[in-house]
Amino acid sequence: MKNIENLKLQTHSTIKEALTIIDHGALQIALVVDENDKLLGTITDGDIRRGLLKGLDLNSSVESIVYTTPTIATLSNTKEEILKLALSKKLHQIPIITAEGKVVGLQEIEELIKPKIKTNKVVLMVGGLGTRLRPLTKDVPKPMLQVGNKPILETIVEKFAEYGYVNIVMCVNYKSHVIQDYFGDGTKFGVNIEYILEERRMGTAGALSLLEEKPTEPFFVMNGDLLTNVNFEHLHDYHISNNGVGTMCVREYDFQVPYGVVNINESKILSIVEKPVHKFFVSAGIYMLSPAVLEYIPENEFFDMPTLFETLISKNKNTVSFPLREYWLDIGRIEEYNKANEEYDEVF
Structure with missing residues (x-):
């Protein structure tokens, strides 16, 4: 899994901060968490563009553009289960959470197809x-x-x-x-x-x-x-x-x-x-x-x-x-x- 420390935002973060994460990271996604790192949702470039079309600006809070029902997997999911889930929904990455909902990583589907030695x-x-x-x-x-x-x-x-x-x-x-x-x-x-x-x-x-x-x-x-x-x-x-x-x-x-x-x-x-x-x-x-x-x-x-x-x-x-x-x-x-x-x- 990818380290997600530099992908985290909170609901009071700005759209400009979300853009920085998405544009400067290779994963093209931001993870919105609460103070206990519980996953609240995700933000992609498409979410930001839809927000701007609705009249939001770069200093607006991300709260209204968070996708609150992302596809997730847990630590107990096998490689096969994650891959099947991602392919069925045409996803390039899936957040990994604990049983308590705390986000601990981001699984890139490319890595599952070609495991690194x-x-x-x-x-x-x-x-x-x-x-x-x-x-x-x-x-x-x-x-x-x-x-x-x-x-x-x-x-x-x-x-x-x-x-x-x-x-x-x-x-x-x-x-x-x-x-x-x-x-x-x-x-x-x-x-x-x-x-x-x-x-x-x-x-x-x-x-x-x-x-x-x-x-x-x-x-x-x-x-x-x-x-x-x-x-x-x-x-x-x-x-x-x-x-x-x-x-x-x-x-x-x-x-x-x-x-x-x-x-x-x-x-x-x-x-x-x-x-x-x-x-x-x-x-x-x-x-x-x-x-x-x-x-x-x-x-x-x-x-x-x-x-x-x-x-x-x-x-x-x-x-x-x-x-x-x-x-x-x-x-x-x-x-x-x-x-x-x-x-x-x-x-x-």
Whole structure:
């Protein structure tokens, strides 16, 4: 997404200020926001010309020419959804907002069609044993199980490449040769792949201590047994705009207690709630980390990602959550594996 700080106006801004933004910027649009950066509307050259024809002058407020119902997308929209929306309405750019309506960027459609290659690393944790998926994982590691007529890991690689993230590190262990023989150096998949062999299990964060070349810019970490169509570019932008040291994708999870829950104080019954639903946010196994986190990861020790985030929190570092509303499936059991195969064609 494009940075929008120099595109913002407020309703008391003048038409002359709007013209300056539109004429001197390459995006040919101004974004009108309130004091909390909530998007109120947009202004284009056409809006200004129509205002001038109605008798407004350059010192008039933009309030009466703001287009208050622009087409927008949210951080949870995938690349495909944004592109489809833009093409259907013949738009060259779409404002991106948060769930609360705060504008955080402007997506140029040209960039979606021709994604820019990015240098940020993608670290994929693909060394798991897949015990709960036996006997399917007897001869192959879990990320290499076929879903949609291709390995799970291939879909993950393709999705990152779709957004221009082509520098991939795979942390391998169990049946590592199967992965390495299939992907090689990544050339045939349009990416660059390096491998880190975990001699022993290091955990989702501990394996990062084995990186030969330490990242100098924010990097992704993702479990290799997930299927998702999350917009990785939006996750990247969100991490940057929130000044995050560590950003964790989270997923809403709920379960229903199958009984009436009795709330008591000593022996007195205070209330009875019939089959209540409890909701939580759980880690989705996808992260974006800044290089500074590496100093908190011990060398050659088992260290998982929750422990890393707990450490960062204890050090008052800025840890951020990125709620996922896109398709997401953790393939940990036979049931999820079967579900993934049933849904793959529709989703991907």
